Amino acid sequence: MCVVCGCGDADAGTLDFGAGAARVSVPGLSQVRSIKLEADILGENNRIARRNRQHFAAHGVTALNLVSSPGSGKTTLLCATIAALQVRRPGLAVSVIEGDQQTSVDAERIRATGVPAVQVNTGKGCHLDAPMVEQAFERLHAHHHDPAHHDARSLLFIENVGNLVCPALWDLGEDAKVAILSVTEGEDKPLKYPDMFAAATLLLLNKTDLLPYVDFDVPRCIEAARRVNPGIEVIQLSARSGDGMAAWLQWLDERMAPLPAQAHHAHA
Amino acid sequence: MHEASLAGSVLQLVEDAARRDGFRRVAMLRLEAGQLSGVEPRALRFALEALAPGTCLQGATVEIDEPAGQAWCMACAATVAIAQRGDACPRCGGWQLEPTGGIELRVIDLLVHDD
Numbered sequence: 001m002c003v004v005c006g007c008g009d010a011d012a013g014t015l016d017f018g019a020g021a022a023r024v025s026v027p028g029l030s031q032v033r034s035i036k037l038e039a040d041i042l043g044e045n046n047r048i049a050r051r052n053r054q055h056f057a058a059h060g061v062t063a064l065n066l067v068s069s070p071g072s073g074k075t076t077l078l079c080a081t082i083a084a085l086q087v088r089r090p091g092l093a094v095s096v097i098e099g100d101q102q103t104s105v106d107a108e109r110i111r112a113t114g115v116p117a118v119q120v121n122t123g124k125g126c127h128l129d130a131p132m133v134e135q136a137f138e139r140l141h142a143h144h145h146d147p148a149h150h151d152a153r154s155l156l157f158i159e160n161v162g163n164l165v166c167p168a169l170w171d172l173g174e175d176a177k178v179a180i181l182s183v184t185e186g187e188d189k190p191l192k193y194p195d196m197f198a199a200a201t202l203l204l205l206n207k208t209d210l211l212p213y214v215d216f217d218v219p220r221c222i223e224a225a226r227r228v229n230p231g232i233e234v235i236q237l238s239a240r241s242g243d244g245m246a247a248w249l250q251w252l253d254e255r256m257a258p259l260p261a262q263a264h265h266a267h268a
Numbered sequence: 269m270h271e272a273s274l275a276g277s278v279l280q281l282v283e284d285a286a287r288r289d290g291f292r293r294v295a296m297l298r299l300e301a302g303q304l305s306g307v308e309p310r311a312l313r314f315a316l317e318a319l320a321p322g323t324c325l326q327g328a329t330v331e332i333d334e335p336a337g338q339a340w341c342m343a344c345a346a347t348v349a350i351a352q353r354g355d356a357c358p359r360c361g362g363w364q365l366e367p368t369g370g371i372e373l374r375v376i377d378l379l380v381h382d383d
Contacts, residue, residue, distance in 0.1 A: 166270035
């Protein structure tokens with residue numbers, strides 16, 4: 001049977017070179033036949049990512065995929081963001097999916113802020129994928145219907161494994177990828193890791209409180225990011241000092257899903 | 269490193285086809301990893317070879333086509349050739365580029381043994 005269209009080889013007396021199954025006789029070798037697949041290698045992941053995306057939309061969840069190298073300050077920034085949201089948007093539900101090879105240290109830091117977090121340990125894996133996020137979201141959703149959060153919209157931060165290479169290829173079903181780069185890392189990083197910065201909607205330039213102590217050329221970094229991604233937005237901030245946090249919260253506000261049309265999930 | 273994960277997905281696709289179409293061994297596997305797909309063909313080949321023993325891919329020849337990178341240059345209003353992301357437009361030297369070709373990552377076809 002042809003794996004492309006499912007047609008059968010009904011007439012045994014005819015040589016059928018129809019879609020897919022052509023019989024080839026190669027002298028000296030046993031009979032081989034050709035099968036056309038033309039399948040995306042990331043097809044299955046992307047199918048589940050689409051499903052995640054629909055699921056998020058149905059629940060009014062705005063999901064953000066935070067990507068960066070290890071040590072850029074993602075988790076500290078997340079904790080500072082949560083603290084700021086708790087003050088400025090107390091009715092907004094926030095949850096986090098943490099990705100790391102090992103340990104649940106990051107998820108514990110998040111939970112200490114009062115926000116639910118699921119830790120995904122990828123083991124030898126170097127990136128989160130859509131099936132992992134699907135399962136993690138199921139857990140979050142099953143356990144955390146909090147009546148204190150009366151805004152029907154919510155924010156889901158997915159902190160990916162610290163890695164500027166691999167996560168670029170894996171759609172998780174997020175609304176946007178946010179790349180975090182700290183000023184201790186070097187302004188040429190966007191050129192060195194073009195796939196990641198090309199895939200990001202927003203670049204957060206973190207640890208700006210350290211600018212007086214490092215040789216980091218901010219305009220050059222922004223120019224580099226715009227080279228690989230002409231449309232990328234940039235916000236400079238410091239999770240430590242609070243500089244730029246208002247702009248980041250504003251961006252989040254603008255990014256959040258409009259209220260779901262069906263209000264059947266609203267906790268009024 | 270992510271080529272190992274991709275190799276796993278390739279094997280899954282091939283095993284699904286094996287179940288559907290009733291073959292046991294693959295003689296030749298042809299893949300497509302475009303220049304702008306973010307995948308290193310040698311690493312992918314290595315990962316597949318490491319994964320193959322004990323599976324239907326054992327002993328299979330792996331061929332990887334590398335379609336050339338192409339991008340739409342917004343300044344030139346034309347399609348141009350680029351070998352990697354971050355390359356400037358060969359015509360105008362600018363970077364207003366949107367990749368349009370060489371971004372594929374696919375299993376194209378297989379040659380299989382029925383025995």
